[in-house]
Amino acid sequence: MKIAVIPGDGIGSEITKQGKKVLRTVAHKYKFDLEYEDVLLGGSALDEKGTPLPEETIRICQNSEAVLLGAVGGPKWDHFPGNLRPEAGLLGIRKALGVFANLRPAILFPELKSASNLKDEVLGKGLDIMIVRELLGGAYFGEKNTVNIKGGQKAWDTISYSSFEIDRITRKSFEIARKRNKKLTLVDKSNVLESSKLWRKIVGKISREYSDVEVSCMYVDNAAMQLIRDPAQFDVILTENMFGDILSDEASMLTGSLGMLPSASVRGDSFGLYEPVHGSAPDIAGCNKANPIGTIMSAAMMLKYSFNRADIAENIKNAVSEVLSGGYRTPDIAVKNSKIVGTEEMGDLICKKI
Numbered sequence: 001m002k003i004a005v006i007p008g009d010g011i012g013s014e015i016t017k018q019g020k021k022v023l024r025t026v027a028h029k030y031k032f033d034l035e036y037e038d039v040l041l042g043g044s045a046l047d048e049k050g051t052p053l054p055e056e057t058i059r060i061c062q063n064s065e066a067v068l069l070g071a072v073g074g075p076k077w078d079h080f081p082g083n084l085r086p087e088a089g090l091l092g093i094r095k096a097l098g099v100f101a102n103l104r105p106a107i108l109f110p111e112l113k114s115a116s117n118l119k120d121e122v123l124g125k126g127l128d129i130m131i132v133r134e135l136l137g138g139a140y141f142g143e144k145n146t147v148n149i150k151g152g153q154k155a156w157d158t159i160s161y162s163s164f165e166i167d168r169i170t171r172k173s174f175e176i177a178r179k180r181n182k183k184l185t186l187v188d189k190s191n192v193l194e195s196s197k198l199w200r201k202i203v204g205k206i207s208r209e210y211s212d213v214e215v216s217c218m219y220v221d222n223a224a225m226q227l228i229r230d231p232a233q234f235d236v237i238l239t240e241n242m243f244g245d246i247l248s249d250e251a252s253m254l255t256g257s258l259g260m261l262p263s264a265s266v267r268g269d270s271f272g273l274y275e276p277v278h279g280s281a282p283d284i285a286g287c288n289k290a291n292p293i294g295t296i297m298s299a300a301m302m303l304k305y306s307f308n309r310a311d312i313a314e315n316i317k318n319a320v321s322e323v324l325s326g327g328y329r330t331p332d333i334a335v336k337n338s339k340i341v342g343t344e345e346m347g348d349l350i351c352k353k354i
């Protein structure tokens with residue numbers, strides 16, 4: 001396995017350290033070679049190289065089989081103009097690597113039921129949702145600007161999607177749904193937005209090729225509500241970039257903590273960029289308090305999607321489950337009587353179970 005590691009900013013280096021530890025542990029157990037290189041992105045790259053996305057970072061990532069990323073951003077760089085902000089580095093690397101499909105699974109470890117904000121009755125049926133977020137289009141990459149006008153300023157961002165962009169992620173989502181419970185919900189705002197109307201049209205057309213998958217459409221405001229009311233109704237949620245960003249944060253709270261959620265950004269071959277859904281949490285950076293499970297589960301997704309080793313991914317997931325069963329918790333998922341551990345200890349416990 002030849003991978004690039006992007007620690008990034010804030011808690012990024014602490015959590016990717018645990019991710020690497022887990023990868024080393026499985027490499028040893030399953031006897032394969034693991035080679036990795038740390039590269040700069042975001043605020044740390046800005047500090048050292050004067051740009052949030054150094055050329056070298058792109059090159060090393062492109063020459064790897066997969067990338068593990070921590071998180072970027074922090075108040076230290078908030079005053080920089082948009083194109084120099086750490087977030088621009090993150091969007092830039094996603095774009096440069098062409099990873100258009102962001103898979104964000106929301107699963108509930110039964111051990112964490114009490115950390116979820118939902119009542120037992122609602123969670124009764126468990127939770128296993130796959131949010132497929134389009135990652136390279138929409139308002140994030142559309143035309144945008146701020147201009148001066150008489151008496152003030154005017155700013156805009158454009159949500160634009162081509163049929164090509166919608167087509168490729170729709171097919172990907174149907175393939176994913178086929179391997180799961182064969183239910184796909186397109187989340188959009190087609191009662192208002194032109195771009196959403198195009199999504200509906202294309203998804204409707206492609207759905208005829210996947211008649212074994214049950215398709216429905218839902219407005220995003222309703223979907224936000226339904227996720228809390230009855231999350232078990234969802235299997236695969238397909239949605240555009242910004243709706244996916246928002247809904248995946250919402251879904252994370254159903255699973256107990258944003259710190260638990262992994263993601264995989266893929267493009268159709270075996271390459272992938274793997275990162276937790278959460279941010280860089282500058283308030284707890286360097287405190288050994290961050291939950292490394294989102295990153296560790298992202299490493300598990302890497303093994304499944306980039307290295308075709310679902311068996312090892314399962315091994316990692318079971319190890320996480322067992323550690324949680326033992327009552328060990330980072331502060332974000334702690335409940336009464338939990339054995340509170342730090343980032344490092346959580347990583348060690350998981351490795352031991354593997």
Ligand code: IPM
Pocket residue numbers: 072073087090091245277279
């Ligand atoms: C995420 C993050 C990023 C996004 C930010 C940091 C640019 O919130 O990965 O969900 O909006 O995509």
Ligand code: MN
Pocket residue numbers: 245246249277
């Ligand atoms: Mn987000």
